[in-house]
Amino acid sequence: MSDGTSEIRIVSQDKEARRVTLREFENKKSSQFMDPCAIEAKDSYKCLDQNNYDKSMCTHYFEAYRECKRLWVAERRKARLGGFFG
Secondary structure, eight states: OOSSOTTOOOOOSOTTOOOOOHHHHHTSOTTOOOOTTHHHHHHHHHHHHHTTTOGGGGHHHHHHHHHHHHHHHHHHHHHHHTTSOO
């Protein structure tokens, strides 16, 4: 996996958004906020807005966000254990 995100297969509705790579995340400034799952977060907020904040209508989006976070944490752990990043 070259950028740490190839396992995440969630298709976003936002065509202009792009995924943060593991290298970008590890090299960011400590004061800089960077959410590697911003696409999924944005989609879940959009679903809530469209469904009058009925959480039961957006479970698919919440699951996609949790899966993205799970994969992201696993990739970071693998990179740290492999000695690729500090």
